[in-house]
Amino acid sequence: MTFKNIFSLTLLSLIIFFSSCKKEETNANPVTGLTKTGSGFAVGAATKVDIYTNTAAIQSGFQKFFFVLTDSITGNYIDDAQIKLTPMMDMGTMKHSSPYENPASQKASNHLFEGSVFFIMSSMGGTWTIDVNVLNKLNNKEGKFTIPVTVQEPAQKRMLSFTSAVDNTSRYFVGLVQPSKPKVGINDLELVIYKRQNMMSFPADSALSLTFEPEMPTMNHGSPNNVNPVHKGNGHYKGKVNFTMTGLWRLHFTLKAGDAIAKADSLDIEF
Numbered sequence: 001m002t003f004k005n006i007f008s009l010t011l012l013s014l015i016i017f018f019s020s021c022k023k024e025e026t027n028a029n030p031v032t033g034l035t036k037t038g039s040g041f042a043v044g045a046a047t048k049v050d051i052y053t054n055t056a057a058i059q060s061g062f063q064k065f066f067f068v069l070t071d072s073i074t075g076n077y078i079d080d081a082q083i084k085l086t087p088m089m090d091m092g093t094m095k096h097s098s099p100y101e102n103p104a105s106q107k108a109s110n111h112l113f114e115g116s117v118f119f120i121m122s123s124m125g126g127t128w129t130i131d132v133n134v135l136n137k138l139n140n141k142e143g144k145f146t147i148p149v150t151v152q153e154p155a156q157k158r159m160l161s162f163t164s165a166v167d168n169t170s171r172y173f174v175g176l177v178q179p180s181k182p183k184v185g186i187n188d189l190e191l192v193i194y195k196r197q198n199m200m201s202f203p204a205d206s207a208l209s210l211t212f213e214p215e216m217p218t219m220n221h222g223s224p225n226n227v228n229p230v231h232k233g234n235g236h237y238k239g240k241v242n243f244t245m246t247g248l249w250r251l252h253f254t255l256k257a258g259d260a261i262a263k264a265d266s267l268d269i270e271f
């Protein structure tokens with residue numbers, strides 16, 4: 001076989017490989033493995049919205065949401081849209097919002113638009129709703145609806161909130177994003193940090209630095225080769241955590257503004 005033949009054969013198999021992958025992707029049900037949270041109609045936009053999570057339940061802390069949009073008459077997928085979220089908690093005597101991320105792209109990926117809400121407390125304290133505003137880019141019409149959500153308190157807390165020790169005023173919220181499926185060995189560690197501006201506005205914060213120490217509290221040891229999370233955009237900080245064995249791990253976080261300690265606390269991960 002000549003070199004040219006081998007080259008074309010390789011190229012051909014690559015083309016077959018990638019085209020078969022692509023086919024599989026478009027045929028697969030986009031919501032396989034996701035849990036349906038609810039649906040609504042963005043009436044003015046003639047759009048049905050089905051809402052899913054990648055967790056069995058909605059829990060306080062960082063929570064991803066997936067939106068599938070279909071034309072309310074034809075049932076066809078709508079893959080071009082702008083979605084805006086407004087989470088709100090009614091506590092009876094007052095209302096407040098929470099941090100959130102609108103879907104970054106106006107193009108669905110495999111019919112899914114991905115966003116998130118950081119629930120700063122569970123439904124124990126009041127009633128959570130999310131306003132979902134949809135601009136359907138196919139008909140250029142806009143509509144919105146409100147869905148109720150029940151936010152559970154997770155077995156192990158997934159968020160920290162504290163007042164900055166630097167100015168005794170700023171209120172920070174730190175959420176665990178990864179690892180969502182912890183394993184023995186090196187895991188991606190991702191946190192998201194928001195700073196409260198007022199009860200309705202919680203912008204992402206990129207100005208802090210973050211260090212951490214993992215510990216097995218029942219066995220009195222830590223682990224080597226951890227990487228402190230650094231800011232990667234939109235308040236998301238990414239690093240690595242090394243779990244050398246299964247069991248209960250406590251991650252001790254320290255947040256600093258420059259050299260001054262803003263404060264932190266610990267989150268537990270057990271697997």
Ligand SMILES: [Cu+2]
Pocket residue numbers: 089091096121125126
């Ligand atoms: Cu509340």
